[in-house]
Amino acid sequence: MKIGIIGEGAIGRYVADKLREGGNGPHAILVRPARLSEPNDTGAARVSSVGNLPPDLDLMVDCAGHAALIDHGAAILERGIDLITVSLGALADAALEQRLTDAARAGGAQLHLASGAIGALDCMQAARVGGLTEVIYTGRKPPNGWRGSPAEDRIDLDGLTSATTHFDGTARQAATEYPKNANVAAAVAIAGMGFDATKARLIADPDVTANIHEIEAKGAFGSFTFRIEGKALPDNPRSSALAAMSVISAIERRRAAITT
CATH class of the missing domain: 3.40.50.720 (NAD(P)-binding Rossmann-like Domain)
Structure with a gap:
């Protein structure tokens, strides 16, 4: 190839x-x-x-x-x-x-x-077949992880002493307003209920050191909650290591005789 x-x-x-x-x-x-x-x-x-x-x-x-x-x-x-x-x-x-x-x-x-920095999308896609009633994505990063985003204008990133929500809306709004920070919200939306029906919440938290992604989903299948704490690539703290790995995984699936 x-x-x-x-x-x-x-x-x-x-x-x-x-x-x-x-x-x-x-x-x-x-x-x-x-x-x-x-x-x-x-x-x-x-x-x-x-x-x-x-x-x-x-x-x-x-x-x-x-x-x-x-x-x-x-x-x-x-x-x-x-x-x-x-x-x-x-x-x-x-x-x-x-x-x-x-x-x-x-x-x-x-x-x-590519699945990017999040998992459980295969479960979400399966649940979509039976019908989803609610999907909520929450993205939580340390304050510095939101540098260069609208969060700088909405909250005081330097003075935070506790977790603070700076965005609460739809996945479409999140992906549009935070183009460098909301690819995960988009992945969840595409796998599940779509951009407008998927809820998204973005949080700056001075008590965390990793980028934390959470999915809550409910539907005919039941419910599930998924959480991942992702590390960044060593040479760029703004780039998710798992996002890079997901690209290689996607290529390997294209090459494989048997694939998931």
């Missing part, structure tokens, strides 16, 4: 390194034009447009955030190349979702949504 990657950030580097460890490193890396002149010792072709990607790629992996999916996703799918993304929050934009859907159908390709 010939694989390309969008982005060379923390998640992109993790994915590229894991692919090389398995003996099948990336064949191309899609980057911003300004990065083309930087030294390239990756062994992969570095390009700045979808049109310049090698013609024989089987799969592209988006590791570069919402903007990359918006800018390149449709063109990749229209070329007939399958695409894995962790930028699930971008799909809160209904127009983008439709554009990607149309592109995938036109190209005979698929957009695969």
Whole structure:
């Protein structure tokens, strides 16, 4: 399988390194034009447009955030190349979702949504079949984990002495207002009741050191509660280690003769 990657950030580097460890490193890396002149010792072709990607790629992996999916996703799918993304929050934009859907159908390709920093989505998808009545996602991070987000304008991150909610609304609102922080809310919504029916709550908590994600779901199946405390990648405290691992897991499922 010939694989390309969008982005060379923390998640992109993790994915590229894991692919090389398995003996099948990336064949191309899609980057911003300004990065083309930087030294390239990756062994992969570095390009700045979808049109310049090698013609024989089987799969592209988006590791570069919402903007990359918006800018390149449709063109990749229209070329007939399958695409894995962790930028699930971008799909809160209904127009983008439709554009990607149309592109995938036109190209005979698929957009695969990596699970990212959360688990239990297979359980959620199964529960959806019987009917869900309530899904609540709660994201809890230390105050510094919300730097660069609307939380800075809503609460005093420096002066917090106890857990404080700075967002309480729908998953669509969370994904739209917090594009760098709410991919998990989007993943939960897509797996379950949808962006508008899924409730989301975002909390800054000075008493925690990890990023904590919780799902509460109720429906015809019964109920479940899921909680995970995620660590960041060593070279970027803003990038979830599990999100990067979920990309490799998605690639491995594509390669496997037997898969879950």
